[in-house]
Amino acid sequence: DSGVTQTPKHLITATGQRVTLRCSPRSGDLSVYWYQQSLDQGLQFLIQYYNGEERAKGNILERFSAQQFPDLHSELNLSSLELGDSALYFCASSGGRGDYEQYFGPGTRLTVT
Amino acid sequence: GQQLNQSPQSMFIQEGEDVSMNCTSSSIFNTWLWYKQDPGEGPVLLIALYKAGELTSNGRLTAQFGITRKDSFLNISASIPSDVGIYFCAGHSRSYAGNNRKLIWGLGTSLAVNP
Numbered sequence: 001d002s003g004v005t006q007t008p009k010h011l012i013t014a015t016g017q018r019v020t021l022r023c024s025p026r027s028g029d030l031s032v033y034w035y036q037q038s039l040d041q042g043l044q045f046l047i048q049y050y051n052g053e054e055r056a057k058g059n060i061l062e063r064f065s066a067q068q069f070p071d072l073h074s075e076l077n078l079s080s081l082e083l084g085d086s087a088l089y090f091c092a093s094s095g096g097r098g099d100y101e102q103y104f105g106p107g108t109r110l111t112v113t
Numbered sequence: 114g115q116q117l118n119q120s121p122q123s124m125f126i127q128e129g130e131d132v133s134m135n136c137t138s139s140s141i142f143n144t145w146l147w148y149k150q151d152p153g154e155g156p157v158l159l160i161a162l163y164k165a166g167e168l169t170s171n172g173r174l175t176a177q178f179g180i181t182r183k184d185s186f187l188n189i190s191a192s193i194p195s196d197v198g199i200y201f202c203a204g205h206s207r208s209y210a211g212n213n214r215k216l217i218w219g220l221g222t223s224l225a226v227n228p
Contacts, residue, residue, distance in 0.1 A: 002155065031214060042116070042220040043156070043201065056215045090155050099214055100144045100163075100205050104155030 003027065004105035006091050012111045018079040021108045025072055025093030031055070032074040033092040033102060034066055043090070049074055081112045119202050119219030127227050132189040134222045136202030144205040145185035146216065147176050151198045159200075160187070192226050199223050 003026035013019055025032050034046040036059075045058035049068035060066075063081075068074040078085060088109050092102040118137045126132060136145070144163055148156035160171050162178035162185060169176055173190045185204070189196055202219040 002157070004155075033215075043218050045215065045218070048215055050214075058215070088153070092155075094214060100216070101146065101158055101161050102203075102216065103158060104148075106155050107153070109153070 002103040002105065004091060004093050004103055006105035006108050008108060009106065010109050012113065013081060014113055015081055015083060017081050018077065019081065019110065021076040021078070021089050023074045023076070023091030023105060025074070026095070026103055029093035029095035030072065031094045031099065032068055032072070033094070034074070034076050035090040035092065037088040037090060046076070078110070083112050086110055086112045117202055117204060117217055117219040119222055121222055122220070123223040123225070125225045125227065126192055128192060128194060130192050132192055132224060133186065134200060135184060135186045136204070136219050137184040138204065138206065138217070139183065140206050141182040142204040142206045143182070145176070145178050146203045147185070147187045148201045148203065149198050150201065156201055194226050194228050197224060197226050
């Protein structure tokens with residue numbers, strides 16, 4: 001158990017809809033990262049937050065947005081969903097002395113039909 | 114986006130064999146990390162390397178931070194069926210990320226073990 005929690009575990013929705021994925025980082029970690037992993041693909045970095053502020057952006061679509069709240073949990077919002085958005089979405093957190101080391105949650109499997 | 118060159122892409126070995134995989138970059142890295150991902154689950158950190166030349170073990174796994182700071186290696190000795198999964202390398206390079214903690218990732222090595 002990495003200490004990072006993600007909800008929901010599975011999500012099935014229709015094209016055009018909007019969903020919110022939630023992540024709680026490990027206790028004490030200030031950074032949260034979001035990744036997308038499509039079937040048999042590598043990890044695509046989407047966005048990073050540090051202590052409530054956006055720190056880095058990767059290949060995140062304009063239809064996607066994220067935020068980190070004062071209690072450090074984070075949400076990833078996906079809107080106008082398309083079939084190609086079906087993927088595993090992972091949240092990772094880091095912080096403290098070994099803050100390059102990212103610890104991953106179990107992921108949310110999103111299926112867009 | 115930037116990616117690390119990870120090889121081999123896949124491996125199919127017999128139980129008990131040793132395994133080697135590597136990760137290379139054209140830029141200098143100051144941190145190398147190795148992760149293992151089981152199907153449908155989140156990657157799990159195996160080994161972290163912070164110093165050129167560093168050799169670190171975690172059970173049957175050994176990883177090295179290359180002297181040139183542009184590569185890293187992961188070895189698994191005496192493989193067992195539960196070693197099956199995808200192994201990812203990741204690293205941090207100030208050339209790419211500056212002071213940001215963003216990691217660059219390889220595409221993974223898929224390992225299959227025949228009992």
